[in-house]
Amino acid sequence: MKPTTASAARQYPCAKCPLQGFPHLQPHEKEEVSFLSEFKTGELVADAGTTVLVEGANSAHLFTVLSGWGFRYKTLEDGRRQILNYVLPGDLIGLQGSIMKEMAHSIEALSPMILCVFQRDKLPNLFRSFPNLAYDITWIASREEQMLDEILLSVGRRTAMERAAYLFAFLFQRAKSVGMVKTNKLIIPLKQQHVADTLGLSIVHTNKTLKKLSVRGALRWLDRGCEVLDENVLLEMSKWQGLPATPRPYI
Amino acid sequence: MKPTTASAARQYPCAKCPLQGFPHLQPHEKEEVSFLSEFKTGELVADAGTTVLVEGANSAHLFTVLSGWGFRYKTLEDGRRQILNYVLPGDLIGLQGSIMKEMAHSIEALSPMILCVFQRDKLPNLFRSFPNLAYDITWIASREEQMLDEILLSVGRRTAMERAAYLFAFLFQRAKSVGMVKTNKLIIPLKQQHVADTLGLSIVHTNKTLKKLSVRGALRWLDRGCEVLDENVLLEMSKWQGLPATPRPYI
DNA sequence: CGCTAATTTGAAGGTACTCAAGCTTCGTGG
DNA sequence: CCACGAAGCTTGAGTACCTTCAAATTAGCG
Incomplete structure (x- = not known):
C-alpha cells in the first residue's frame, strides 16, 4: 500500500x-x-x-x-x-x-x-x-543514539518486567513532551506483538508480563492499544530516572 | 586512575x-x-x-x-x-x-x-x-546509530550462539577495515565478562557458548583475549550479511 | 612458589519459549 | 439483526534456554 x-x-x-x-x-x-x-x-x-x-x-x-x-x-x-x-x-x-x-x-x-x-x-x-x-x-x-543506548541497556540487562515498565514510562514521557498527554493518561496505538518485538520477548510472555503491570494499576490493555495510567509506578518498577527536561531542536 | x-x-x-x-x-x-x-x-x-x-x-x-x-x-x-x-x-x-x-x-x-x-x-x-x-x-x-540498530536486533532477537557469532564477525570486519587484521586472524583484547555484558548473557552461559564456537573452529580463547580464526564460519552462523564496503569519513 | 584473577565445569532452579486451545472483539455479509 | 470469520488476546502445559550457586582448574604476576 x-x-x-x-x-x-x-x-x-x-x-x-x-x-x-x-x-x-x-x-x-x-x-x-x-x-x-x-x-x-x-x-x-x-x-x-x-x-x-x-x-x-x-x-x-x-x-x-x-x-x-x-x-x-x-x-x-x-x-x-x-x-x-x-x-x-x-x-x-x-x-x-x-x-x-x-x-x-x-x-x-x-x-x-x-x-x-x-x-x-x-x-x-x-x-x-x-x-x-x-x-x-x-x-x-545524537539524541537518537542516546535513546538507543538506553533501549539496548534495557533489552540486554533489565528483566522482562523492568523492560516493559521502562518502555511505557519512556513512551509516556516522550508523548507528554509533545503535548499528547491530556489528563495524565495516554493511549498508545500498539498491539501486543509490537511490545513483544520491542522487548525482545515472545508474545505469550509479553502478555503475562503486561497482565502483571495492569494488576499493579500501571496500565490497562484496550482493544488494539494500551492505556498508560500511572507514570510513577512505571518509573519505580523500571528503575529509570526519566528523560532530561532540556528542550530539543527540531527541523 | x-x-x-x-x-x-x-x-x-x-x-x-x-x-x-x-x-x-x-x-x-x-x-x-x-x-x-x-x-x-x-x-x-x-x-x-x-x-x-x-x-x-x-x-x-x-x-x-x-x-x-x-x-x-x-x-x-x-x-x-x-x-x-x-x-x-x-x-x-x-x-x-x-x-x-x-x-x-x-x-x-x-x-x-x-x-x-x-x-x-x-x-x-x-x-x-x-x-x-x-x-x-x-x-x-548516523553510522553509530546504524551499528546500534544492528546490535539491538542481535541482543533482542538472535539466539545466544548467533549473537556471539555476530559479535566476533562484526569486530573482525571493523578491525580489518582499519588494518588491524594481518594474516586473516585477529586478537581482540577482551575478557569473557565483556562478551557477556555485550550479549546480555551471564558469564557462565557466555563461556559455554564460546566453547561451542571454538569447537567449530571459529575462534580460540587465549589468556585475556580472543583470537578470531574463521570469519566465514562466524558470518554463516550469525546469518549476518556483513558491513558495507563503502569508505567512511573521519575527523 | 603462592596469590589472585579469570576461566571452566557441574548441578539445580527459574525465566521465558513453543505449542495448543479457548476466548473476546470487531467487521462483514446474509 | 444475527451469524460468521478473522484477528488479537488470554491461558495452560510442557520444554528448552539461560541463570545462579558453588567449586575446581588454569594462568599470570610478583
Whole structure:
C-alpha cells in the first residue's frame, strides 16, 4: 500500500508549523523558518500500517513527523523482528538514508501520520548556509543514539518486567513532551506483538508480563492499544530516572 | 586512575595522521587538514582499563581514536552493565557530551589507546567554516546509530550462539577495515565478562557458548583475549550479511 | 612458589519459549 | 439483526534456554 502524497495542498506552512510552541521544542529563527519553507517540499499522509520507509531503499526524502505514531524496525531473514525505537511528532526520520547510501531499517506508521517532507539533495545546502540547523541535525542524531543506548541497556540487562515498565514510562514521557498527554493518561496505538518485538520477548510472555503491570494499576490493555495510567509506578518498577527536561531542536 | 595527557609532545601532526591511507577511510582536503590541526589540541594516551569518559560528566573534549580498543557502556544502579558498542581507530567519541549537556554513557580502554583530542567549544566554529566536515560528523553519528540498530536486533532477537557469532564477525570486519587484521586472524583484547555484558548473557552461559564456537573452529580463547580464526564460519552462523564496503569519513 | 584473577565445569532452579486451545472483539455479509 | 470469520488476546502445559550457586582448574604476576 503506497502512501498518498498531498504535496499540492500544504496544510501546514512552516510559519504555522504544528510543532511550534511546545516548551520541549526549541523555536527557530525567522531566517531559518524561511529557509525551511523552501527545504520543505510537501506533506505526506500515511495511514496506520503503512510502511513509510523501507530497509534497503535509497529514499530521496527526509521527514519530520508532524503528528501520529510510528516505529523503526529491522528484521532477520527468517522473519524475526526487532523494533528499534518509536517515532513521535518532532522526530526526524530517514536521515540515515539521506546521509549514507541507503536505509538499514524500515519505518511503519502505528496510527495515521502526517509527515513534513524534505528533499534530501538540498541537505548539503542546509549544511553550507545554516550551520545552526546543521548543528541541530547532529543534535537530533545524537539524541537518537542516546535513546538507543538506553533501549539496548534495557533489552540486554533489565528483566522482562523492568523492560516493559521502562518502555511505557519512556513512551509516556516522550508523548507528554509533545503535548499528547491530556489528563495524565495516554493511549498508545500498539498491539501486543509490537511490545513483544520491542522487548525482545515472545508474545505469550509479553502478555503475562503486561497482565502483571495492569494488576499493579500501571496500565490497562484496550482493544488494539494500551492505556498508560500511572507514570510513577512505571518509573519505580523500571528503575529509570526519566528523560532530561532540556528542550530539543527540531527541523 | 586518571589518564595522562601528552599534549606537549604531539607525536602525530594531522598531516601525518596514522589514520591516513586506509582504503576504508575517506581522505581530507588540504584546507580541512590545516583546520583540523588547529581544532586538535593534543593527544591522550590511556592505559588499558582506564575510563576515558564518564557517564554524567560534562566533558570539554571530543576524541578520535588513533589506536587501540575501547568500549562504550551503561550501567544500572545495581551494577548490571551493558556494553553498547566498541570503539576502534577512526571512531569519534564524546560527541554526545559535546552536543548535548552531558554524556549518557562511559567509555573504557580495553587496550592502551592513543586519542586525538579536540576542544569541544571549537565545534560550532567547525560547523560554521567547514560544512563538509560538519556533514562528516553527522555521517559518523548516523553510522553509530546504524551499528546500534544492528546490535539491538542481535541482543533482542538472535539466539545466544548467533549473537556471539555476530559479535566476533562484526569486530573482525571493523578491525580489518582499519588494518588491524594481518594474516586473516585477529586478537581482540577482551575478557569473557565483556562478551557477556555485550550479549546480555551471564558469564557462565557466555563461556559455554564460546566453547561451542571454538569447537567449530571459529575462534580460540587465549589468556585475556580472543583470537578470531574463521570469519566465514562466524558470518554463516550469525546469518549476518556483513558491513558495507563503502569508505567512511573521519575527523 | 603462592596469590589472585579469570576461566571452566557441574548441578539445580527459574525465566521465558513453543505449542495448543479457548476466548473476546470487531467487521462483514446474509 | 444475527451469524460468521478473522484477528488479537488470554491461558495452560510442557520444554528448552539461560541463570545462579558453588567449586575446581588454569594462568599470570610478583
